[in-house]
Amino acid sequence: MFAYKGDVLHTPTPDRFEVFEDGYVVVDDEGTVIDVVSSLPKAYADADLTIVDRSGCLIIPGFNDLHVHAPQYPLAGLGFDYELLDWLEKYTFPAESKYADLAMADHWYRRFITAMWSAGTLRFSAFATLHNESTLRLMELCQQSGLKPVVGKVNMDRNAPDYLVESTQASLAGTEELIRKSRETTPDVGFIVTPRFVPSTTEALMEGLGELVERYRLPVQSHLDESRDEIAWVRELHPDVPSYAEVYERYGLMPRNRTIMAHCVWLTDRERDVLREREVWLTHCAQSNLDLSSGIMPVRRNLDAGLKVCVASDVAGSHEPDMNRHIVMSVEASKAKTFEAGCERDRPLRLSEAFHMATKVPGSFFGKVGSFEPGYEFDALVVREDESPLDLSPQERLERFIYTGDDRDIKERYVSGRLIPQPFEDER
Ligand code: GUN
Ligand code: FE
Numbered sequence: 001m002f003a004y005k006g007d008v009l010h011t012p013t014p015d016r017f018e019v020f021e022d023g024y025v026v027v028d029d030e031g032t033v034i035d036v037v038s039s040l041p042k043a044y045a046d047a048d049l050t051i052v053d054r055s056g057c058l059i060i061p062g063f064n065d066l067h068v069h070a071p072q073y074p075l076a077g078l079g080f081d082y083e084l085l086d087w088l089e090k091y092t093f094p095a096e097s098k099y100a101d102l103a104m105a106d107h108w109y110r111r112f113i114t115a116m117w118s119a120g121t122l123r124f125s126a127f128a129t130l131h132n133e134s135t136l137r138l139m140e141l142c143q144q145s146g147l148k149p150v151v152g153k154v155n156m157d158r159n160a161p162d163y164l165v166e167s168t169q170a171s172l173a174g175t176e177e178l179i180r181k182s183r184e185t186t187p188d189v190g191f192i193v194t195p196r197f198v199p200s201t202t203e204a205l206m207e208g209l210g211e212l213v214e215r216y217r218l219p220v221q222s223h224l225d226e227s228r229d230e231i232a233w234v235r236e237l238h239p240d241v242p243s244y245a246e247v248y249e250r251y252g253l254m255p256r257n258r259t260i261m262a263h264c265v266w267l268t269d270r271e272r273d274v275l276r277e278r279e280v281w282l283t284h285c286a287q288s289n290l291d292l293s294s295g296i297m298p299v300r301r302n303l304d305a306g307l308k309v310c311v312a313s314d315v316a317g318s319h320e321p322d323m324n325r326h327i328v329m330s331v332e333a334s335k336a337k338t339f340e341a342g343c344e345r346d347r348p349l350r351l352s353e354a355f356h357m358a359t360k361v362p363g364s365f366f367g368k369v370g371s372f373e374p375g376y377e378f379d380a381l382v383v384r385e386d387e388s389p390l391d392l393s394p395q396e397r398l399e400r401f402i403y404t405g406d407d408r409d410i411k412e413r414y415v416s417g418r419l420i421p422q423p424f425e426d427e428r
Pocket of ligand 2: 069
C-alpha cells in the first residue's frame with residue numbers, strides 16, 4: 001500500500017472543493033484509492049505502507065478530456081477567421097489527409113501524446129483520421145505512453161473532398177478490422193466508434209456503424225449542434241427526422257451511457273430530453289466555440305436540465321490543449337452568457353463546478369476515475385510547491401494553478417497508481 005502525502009483536493013460534488021491540508025491518499029497495490037484522510041489512522045501504522053511524501057505540493061485528480069482531435073494538433077491556432085464549415089474545408093481536411101503518410105503520423109502523434117501528458121490530461125477520447133494504419137499507430141503509441149484514452153477511426157463517406165473520403169464498405173470494414181486489432185494489441189486503449197458528424201456519413205454508413213456498436217458493445221463519439229450553418233445543413237439532409245440528435249439515435253449511434261456528443265451549443269429542449277434519456281456526455285468546448293464563432297453553450301441551463309456536461313478542448317477547433325485553460329474559458333464563457341441573459345436566469349459556473357466537469361464527470365466515462373473517493377483509480381497530478389509571497393491556502397494555490405499554471409508546475413502524473421514518465425523523450 002501507498003500513502004501519498006500532500007495537500008489533497010478533489011470535487012466529489014460540484015458545489016465545492018474538498019480539501020485535506022497535509023493529508024493522505026491511501027492507495028492499494030492495484031492503484032485503487034482506499035481512503036483519503038487528514039491524518040493516518042492507527043490501523044495503517046501496522047500495515048505494509050509506503051509513504052510517498054509530497055508535502056507542500058497539491059495532489060489533485062488528473063484531467064480527462066472527452067473531445068480532442070489528435071491529428072489536428074499541428075493545426076492549432078490556424079484559420080479562426082473562418083467559421084466551422086469553411087474551416088473544415090480550408091484547414092482541417094487538408095491537414096488530416098497528411099496522415100495517410102505513416103511516418104508523418106507517427107511523428108506528430110508522438111508530439112500530440114506528449115502534449116496531453118504535459119498538460120496533465122491522463123485520459124481522453126480522441127478522433128484520429130479515416131486512415132487505418134495511422135489510427136492503429138496512434139493507439140499503439142498511446143498504449144506505450146501509459147495514458148489510458150479511447151481512440152476512434154473517423155468515418156466519412158460523403159460531403160468530403162475526394163482526397164479524404166472512403167466508400168461505405170471500406171469505412172465499415174476498416175472500422176471492424178481496427179476494433180479487432182486494437183483488442184489484441186492495445187489493452188489499455190479502447191476503440192470508440194467515430195462518425196465525423198451527420199453531414200459526413202450516409203445512412204448506410206450510420207446503419208452499419210450502429211450494428212458494430214451493438215455487436216461489439218462499443219461507445220460512440222460525434223459532433224452535435226455546433227454551428228448554426230451545420231444544423232441547417234443536417235435539417236436539409238434529414239428533413240424527416242425531428243432533430244439533429246435524433247438522427248444519431250435513429251441509427252443506433254447513441255448507446256445509453258456510452259455516448260459522447262461534442263459541442264451541443266444550440267440544443268433544443270427536445271434534444272435535451274433525448275440526451276438526458278440516453279445519458280450522453282456533452283462536451284463543452286468553450287474556447288473552440290469562440291475561436292470558430294460557433295456560439296456559447298448555455299451551460300447552466302444544461303446542468304439544470306440534468307445533463308452530464310464536461311469541459312473539453314476540441315484541439316484544434318481550439319488553440320491549446322491544456323485543460324486548466326479550458327476550465328477557465330468555461331467559467332469566463334458562462335459569465336458572458338450571464339450578462340447576455342440579463343444577469344438573472346443563468347448563474348455563472350463556479351470554479352469547483354468547472355473543475356468537477358474536467359475531472360469527475362468525464363472520468364466517469366472510463367469507470368471510477370476523476371476523484372479520490374474510495375474505489376476510484378488513483379489518477380493524479382502532483383503540482384509543485386507555491387512560491388508566492390502570499391500565505392495561500394491549498395484551495396487558493398489550486399485556483400492560481402488553474403488560472404496561471406502550466407506543465408512546468410506539474411511534477412508528477414499517476415495513472416491507476418502508476419507513475420507515468422514523459423513518453424517519447426525526444427519529441428517535445
Ligand atoms: N465537425 C465535424 N468535424 C469537425 C472537426 O474536426 N472539428 C470540429 N470542431 N467540428 C467538427
Ligand atoms: Fe471536434
